Amino acid sequence: MTNATFLTQNNEQAEWWRSAVIYQIYPRSFADGNGDGIGDLPGITEKLDSLATLGIDAIWFSPFFKSPQKDAGYDISDYRQIDPIFGTNEDFDVLLAKAKSLGIRIIVDIVPNHTSDQHAWFQAALAAAPGSVERGYYHFKDGKGANGELPPNNWQSIFGGPAWSRITEADGSLGQWYLHLFDSSQPDLNWENPAIADEFDEILRFWLKKGVDGFRVDVAHGMVKRAGLPDATIYDENLRERSISNLTMDEAELAVPYWGQPGVHDAIRRFRRVIDEFDDRAMCAEASMSPLPRLAMWVRPDEYHQSFNFDYMHSAYEPEAIKKIVTDSIVEYGKVGASSTWVLSNHDGIRHATRLGIAPENTPRPGDGIHPTDPMPDEALGLRRARAATSFMLGLPGSSYLYQGEELGLPEAWQLEGKYRQDPTYARTNGERIGRDGCRVPLPWVADATASNGFNTTGESWLPQPANYRVFARNLQEGVAGSTLELYKRLLKERRQFGLGSGQFRWADEYQDKNTLAYINNGVLVVTNFGPEAVVVPAGEILVTTQHDLSIEGELEHDQTVWIKL
Ligand code: GLC
Secondary structure (H helix, E strand, O other): OOOOOOEOOOOOOOOHHHOOEEEEEOHHHOOOOOOOOOOOHHHHHHHHHHHHHHOOOEEEEOOOEEOOOOOOOOOOOEEEEEOOOOOOHHHHHHHHHHHHHOOOEEEEEEOOOEOOOOOHHHHHHHHOOOOOOOHHHEOEEOOEOOOOOEOOOOOEOOOOOEOEEEEEOOOOOEEEEEEOOOOOOOOEEOOOOHHHHHHHHHHHHHHHHHOOOEEEEOOOOOOOOOOOOOOOOOOOHHHHHHHHHHOOHHHHHHHOOOOOOOOHHHHHHHHHHHHOOOOOOEEEEOOOOOOHHHHHHHHOOOOOOEEOOHHHHOOOOOHHHHHHHHHHHHHHHHHOOOOOEEEOOOOOOOOHHHHOOOOHHHOOOOOOOOOOOOOOOOHHHHHHHHHHHHHHHOOOOOEEEEEOOHHHOOOOOOOOOHHHOOOHHHHHOOOOOOOOHHHOOOOOOOOOOOOOOOOOOOOOOOOOOOHHHHHHOHHHHOOOOOOHHHHHHHHHHHHHHOOHHHOOEEEOHHHOOOOEEEEEEOOEEEEEEOOOOOEEOOOOEEEEEOOOOOOOOOEEOOOEEEEEEO
């Protein structure tokens, strides 16, 4: 690519999601209004002003619907009710109204791949006979073997162990098996059954009519399974991550008959038609698909508006790798008229302030946390790199997703003792896979205000904060020059000021050496030094930098980023 090539993304249009900065709230852990140790909607409403000050455009809420909380709310028993631990439907209306008054859009999480086993549909299916209409909502199958004692196929749960559980029929006999790609409390819905699509049309309309701005769609790549549910030839998720990219599309669909099946796209188009009944709404796919050209199929004009860019999140912290993914993302999404998204942290991965302090060879696989026996992360380096990486990301055109607490530079709570761990992965693998609790610990708001540093007034906390969370408390960073919170505010302000989310982007090879990456977006030069040597800072007005003491004559040290107005 030549220096003069601008990579444009079709995101000059007014569609808000193409350039939005979307902040993920994990409701259990953001702010706790009633002091029971679990975050809730009134707690969030009270703190919304702080998000307006941060400068975000929208909030994506992880699920707050009625749920037995076996997978922290991703096991839904009623899609139209707020779970009492988070509040009431009226509390949501209050939250939504306040967010709107602050100019913040709201995206809610929809989980169409599976329900909770406590959902009325599943309870009705259990009570009904094999072959009934009720069982047709899910994947109920007879087992293999002389007495049906073997699971119907070899699929494995993403959380560990088999993806099938056998039920006891109403008459007390051992009966059919049901499919659950995740925990056994999360039975997969059968999207071959048109009744399911009808149900979800109405669920979407329910929230759209309330005024939400869109949806994040959970496990968007898994909703439709291959007809006949044949055995997988790659059933180890670890292997899949590494090997599927080398397969043709047909081979991949056969090898993993539950991910990325062609029928998924019909289901998506149906969602899209419902969304399009309303103005200005958008939906984002959690589609763990790679390589990028395959993922881009999820965001064709009549499908999702955008999808998470997990290749970017999981990229090595290394200039050439990042350059390739950014270029491929803009090009591949651009081919189908979509804008790219960028993300570094979420509720399923190790917080990037810690992840980037782990040597590549020691980095746990995506979706897993840090095991007590893993080498200790270098947290100072991790934070420094996280600030540099975020500053690199927020200058890119497209939409960026932030995960609550990253604006505080919050590290992973990897020291959590086993007795506190709640991620089903931990129990399903007997602790071998430590799970994702380390990124889900409640936020510190006010240092020392309570044992939970102001998460609530009682000090209760469903996962205990580690001792080092105190120094990251928001009140210690507010208004403090050089703090991570002030860095984020500045980045978001300048991003908005210069229209970077919908800007004209090109790599600036003329400002780059072997350890740096440089690009220009709408006249703003962004340089990140991936180290180890300091580099000369190009001339121009410094808009924002991770290096607190950087002046125009200064040098940009290792793992630092600067934004310069040319
Ligand atoms: C998605 C969610 C994750 C959840 C899983 C099952 O990957 O992000 O948190 O455990 O789906 O619903």
